[in-house]
Amino acid sequence: MSDPSFTPRPVPAVETQFRRIHTQFPVPESLPILQKLHDFELRAMAGQPPVVWDRAEGFQVYDAWGNKWLDWSSGVLITNAGHGRKEIADAISAQAQHTLLTNYCFPSAIRAELCERLVGLMPEPLKKIFLLTTGSETVEFAVKIARIHGHKIGGRSKNVIVSFEKAFHGRTMGSQQVGGIPVLKEWIGNLDPGFVQVPFPDGYWTEDTSFELFERTLAENGVAPSQVCAVILETYQGGTAAFAPPQYIKTLRQWCDGHRALLVFDEVQAGFGRTGTLWGFEHYGVLPDLTTWGKGISSSLPISAIVGKPELMDLPNPGSASSTHTGNPVCCAAALANVDLIVKENLPHNAAVVGEVLQEGLRKIKARFPQAAYLAGKGLVAGLACVKAHKQPDGELAHAIVWRCVEKGLLMFSPVGPAGCTIKIAPPLNITAEAVREGCAVLEEAFEEVLAERAATTPDAVAQA
Structure with a gap:
């Protein structure tokens, strides 16, 4: 080499x-x-x-x-509960020895148990869940829900997804268009004009932390508030660990409500205790309409999830949302053991x-x-x-x-x-x-x-x- x-x-x-x-x-x-x-x-x-x-x-x-x-x-x-936890390894081993290693979307008891356990940790009204494999998948599904909902309430023109500069939301095509790192999108070529980024109010790279900058940037990009179907942001920016000012996010929540846009928190990094609260969005004193999870959900095996309001999560018709390894039983076992450790050990x-x-x-x-x-x-x-x-x-x-x-x-x-x-x-x-x-x-x-x-x-x- x-x-x-x-x-x-x-x-x-x-x-x-x-x-x-x-x-x-x-x-x-x-x-x-x-x-x-x-x-x-x-x-x-x-x-x-x-x-x-x-x-x-x-x-x-x-x-x-x-x-x-x-x-x-x-x-x-990933390893929020710690590396190599015996409780997680034992749960993985027990499920593997049970010889149910995969079951696609056919029902299983362990998938039902994990769905109930995770939803039970969420405040009302975030009470429906979709188990997936990677954080990128959860962001892709959030985009899908946002646009279905936007088209339903405002027609085909209500399809703009607003996100933030410097944000990282994943490696797939849709999640990279949501992301705010231009070099990661160069390979795409024909970018979807329905994805627009605004500056993230971190106070250093973007010194202006006023919400007026959000509204001004949309106007400069020719986006009317009525066109926005969702605003998605990392609870903290993965590339800097920067949080937005709480009042900014409270104002953003009000803006989304006023313009019938969904507010989506990407908690793939922040969830499961990383920031000192179980969910990172607790620091802002607001609730999202959808939130995405990954990484720390199992402290081990690949599993992710998106959680949201039932009326949003149930928008896709039966059979129109699935994933090959959704709710994989071995991964579910790991996630259940991990959640128990995070909660039990506070x-x-x-x-x-x-x-x-x-x-x-x-x-x-x-x-x-x-x-x-x-x-x-x-x-x-x-x-x-x-x-x-x-x-x-x-x-x-x-x-x-x-x-x-x-x-x-x-x-x-x-x-x-x-x-x-x-x-x-x-x-x-x-x-x-x-x-x-x-x-x-x-x-x-x-x-x-x-x-x-x-x-x-x-x-x-x-x-x-």
Whole structure:
């Protein structure tokens, strides 16, 4: 492989309660595995730090060569209840041993049980559910419901889906048109004009947080409010961890009601306790008409869901909405065990309490390093954006810091957000305050070292040497 990041090099040994690094990095013995993936897997799958996972438990990830990482990724915000939970593994095993591994849309008791359990966690009137496989699928179905409803109450012209710039809603064609990242849509070519994005009021990348900007942007795009069938937003933006001001969302709820548009919250990342409440939209004091789930729903196997008002969810005719693996019985077993753990162990509360320890540690880093210019998040999700100057993303710095952290035993996925400048932090929700403090110390060390090395190789520093 020509990728220099796959060349093993010595790194300082680490041995703490939560981390252990005692090999070169990448591990020389891992190169055959990395080579196979390079040779046989599409290159779009590349880009993550070259840690070859062998097993994971709680909030730690292990390779097969004795190294141990403190995990700040949760895979990709999946393992809310923690990695490798015995309760989830046992539920999966029991269902598999029962030998019902799939049943398409034919009824099953376990699918009925999961539907009842999940709907029981939702406030009125969000009482109908559709189980799917991926977050992208749930967004696609939300678009379908929004347009069916729009056509029903306002004719074919009421078909505009409004979403937000910089948003990520999935990898399929419809979900990427909902998303607000232009580079991800270039392959589509003939974009649907019924998808329109407005600025997200994060207060940094978009300094204007007034709702007037929402209305003005629609007008500038030639969209009348009567044409809008739905507004969809991530509860927090996945690429930055930014929340909107609560009053903005309250006004948006009123605007949607006034113009008979649906309000859809994409909770694929935020749901199941991640932000310190069971559902992220609780921070805004409003209810959506539809909400989408994924990732943390099972802490393990692929399953997702969309939940909403019965009169909306029942709009498609029987047989017109299905999915090959909808409500897969093994995935349902995992989800039921996961929900029980999240509720029984009150993991949303732990996310709120330990999340404040995380946010405090990150605020300290932001205050020390001007290059860490923008911090966002709640609970156990955060985004720390690296910049060269105000609103000038520095993806190279973010990448270098994440890689340095991984070499020190703190695992994160590759930076995200504008120009890949945001260090995204999302540990399992059962992490302890002590482990979070250690992770913050490692991140601070990485900032210090990488910035010192960068300063030493600038032209001015070289000339002085």
